[in-house]
Amino acid sequence: MTARSLELFLPDDVATTRLGEDLALALRAGDVLLLDGDLGAGKTTLARGLIRTLASDPAYEVPSPTFTLVQSYDTPLPVHHFDLYRLSSPEELEELGFDEAVASGTALVEWPERAGDAMPATSLRIALDHQGDGRRVTISGDGETFDRVVRSLAMRDFLVASGWGEARRARFMGDASARAYETVTLVGRETLVLMNSPRLMLGPPVRDGKPYAEIAHTAQSVAAFVAIDRALAQAGVSVPGIVAQDLDRGFLLLEHLGTGAFLGAEGKPVAERYAAAAELLAMIHGKHFAHRIEAAPGIFHDVPPFDRDALMIEVDLLVDWYVPAVTGAPASDALRDGYRAAWNAVFDRLADKEYGLVLRDYHSPNIIWRAERKGFDRLGIIDFQDALIGPLAYDVASLAMDARVTVPEEIERSTVAAYVAARHAAGAFDEAAFREAYAIMAAQRNSKILGIFVRLDRRDGKPQYLKHLPRIRDYLGRALAHPALAELRDFYLANRLLEDFGA
Known part of the structure; x- marks a missing residue:
């Protein structure tokens, strides 16, 4: 398959850190991100933003792996940061425990070209290049990881359109479905909840030519949540207020009801x-x-x-x-x-x-x-x-x-x-x-x-x-x-x- 790609312009380190945050919230165990770029192109800034998001700590210490070759972090989704600049041969990857690292979490790899063809075919490549006072980023790949990243970036676009583009995103909770929730915070404003509710994938037919979800009447789009939310609110039930919505893409920005x-x-x-x-x-x-x-x-x-x-x-x-x-x-x-x-x-x-x-x-x-x-x-x-x-x-x-x-x-x-x-x-x-x-x-x-x-x-x-x-x-x-x-x-x-x- 031909790899797909998208390009972004990042004007400064703040935007680069924010991209790391957006990438982190798309990752799952087994994902590998290949970071390309010259010295000073922003690879470390991007990696630091990503790792700190996974740690849910904006001040989390993230040392460079230049001399250790790999730095591992015991975050909720374990992340392993590889710097292969000093790698002598691709065979050394086994000694670094690369396969075990990917099996247990996600991997960020700087200087991936030093590994030859040893990187997984499903890896996502992130190339950073200087452009004026900022940097141009090209994200390329194919498959599920790329799709998740595209959706996470779309969520950032939704926040921008809703006046929350500079908000800090953090994992909040998920459920048994494909829905997931994040908190979004801005200084001086109440924390909100960002709902990511993609359209339901119906699955194969199981009875009378119909999939299970259709027979069981599982909600197929976020419009169901919005409608029931409004009806319950009118009835005097404390449900999340809806601050912004994108029904086509399945994004909602909601009032945070608390953590009690x-x-x-x-x-x-x-x-x-x-x-x-x-x-x-x-x-x-x-x-x-x-x-x-x-x-x-x-x-x-x-x-x-x-x-x-x-x-x-x-x-x-x-x-x-x-x-x-x-x-x-x-x-x-x-x-x-x-x-x-x-x-x-x-x-x-x-x-x-x-x-x-x-x-x-x-x-x-x-x-x-x-x-x-x-x-x-x-x-x-x-x-x-x-x-x-x-x-x-x-x-x-x-x-x-x-x-x-x-x-x-x-x-x-x-x-x-x-x-x-x-x-x-x-x-x-x-x-x-x-x-x-x-x-x-x-x-x-x-x-x-x-x-x-x-x-x-x-x-x-x-x-x-x-x-x-x-x-x-x-x-x-x-x-x-x-x-x-x-x-x-x-x-x-x-x-x-x-x-x-x-x-």
């Missing part, structure tokens, strides 16, 4: 906070939300339904991923047919239950606790772009059976009780119907999560999610204890779907 952890000491649930979150949810469920919401003038988001197909493809993740992982063999056709028949009978019971706006991921990672505030404003809510119109009990189950933390049964009960009390206080409320829907949606959600967490291990190389399986099985057992789910529970027990097979 919803969980207490040592990451444990606090009953009072869960009750407050349940009461906020009850308030939301008492509102009417339009199914079609304007995200920008002339741009509308149609909130999808949490329909039978979406419910079923989610629970199918258990037989698609969890069963093969824990039994060592694919789920049989008989198991699949019986499983779907049992779930279809359960989903029939949702027909007369209460429906409305379901945020879908209403749990501790997406709730910010702001103790200094009053009432509902104590809770900042994020990550709701996948909202659907579905059984309202789903969000209560998402909160009270928090997938990321063990919620003791007494806190689960008090959380649900707080929600029920708030709904009764607001007017007529069918508690029995809610509790049945709560059990159904808790069983549906936790069955789905068992499959997702195994998929994250087997497909995505993230084994850390397996440690959560015992908790999710316990939650599933709690949900299946409801009398309305007796037949489904019998099916799970008969097919050993609640047992630990040593996954």
Whole structure:
């Protein structure tokens, strides 16, 4: 393939350092950056800006690797800075541990021509040349690394257009999707959050010619976030204010709601906070939300339904991923047919239950606790772009059976009780119907999560999610204890779907 390239003019060292920052935020483990340029062309300035960004410390000490040939930094993404000017032959790279360095993190290589053809074909080349009082930079490469760098530079352009071009960017957090978040800071101004939300890649067809994300109604563009954000704000929910937006490219500049952890000491649930979150949810469920919401003038988001197909493809993740992982063999056709028949009978019971706006991921990672505030404003809510119109009990189950933390049964009960009390206080409320829907949606959600967490291990190389399986099985057992789910529970027990097979 022919390498692609782009050119930039950097007027001074500040701009060169800023480019290092933009590059750092695009890097992943395995990336190699080749720095070309004469002495004084700015390679060290660029490398220092990049390394300090990875360290999240603008004063981080970054010595030159000229005499050591390699300088390694134990940053969240490990970075190894090579200077090959004194390299005698390409064979010496092995002695420097180049392959091990790239396997564990990212590498910056000055004087790469000394390595001959030993640099990976996927390397990104950054050439710096003097131009007047500044320097001209040419970035060339092909593949995923180049694409990530192009997007990071586009994010800088978005900041420039929004009046934040000189802001310092820093990694903030990511989630299980392709979305990522950064903080942007300028002296004398409130810190903001920069959301990078590329358009969803739908993937291959999995059923009836449709990809999973389409059947499950996963949000395909950032317009969904903007629309739901505006609707929730109008309803009195503390969600991020939108400072600037580029819906075409998937960039948002957002109010920073704070860093207060919803969980207490040592990451444990606090009953009072869960009750407050349940009461906020009850308030939301008492509102009417339009199914079609304007995200920008002339741009509308149609909130999808949490329909039978979406419910079923989610629970199918258990037989698609969890069963093969824990039994060592694919789920049989008989198991699949019986499983779907049992779930279809359960989903029939949702027909007369209460429906409305379901945020879908209403749990501790997406709730910010702001103790200094009053009432509902104590809770900042994020990550709701996948909202659907579905059984309202789903969000209560998402909160009270928090997938990321063990919620003791007494806190689960008090959380649900707080929600029920708030709904009764607001007017007529069918508690029995809610509790049945709560059990159904808790069983549906936790069955789905068992499959997702195994998929994250087997497909995505993230084994850390397996440690959560015992908790999710316990939650599933709690949900299946409801009398309305007796037949489904019998099916799970008969097919050993609640047992630990040593996954």
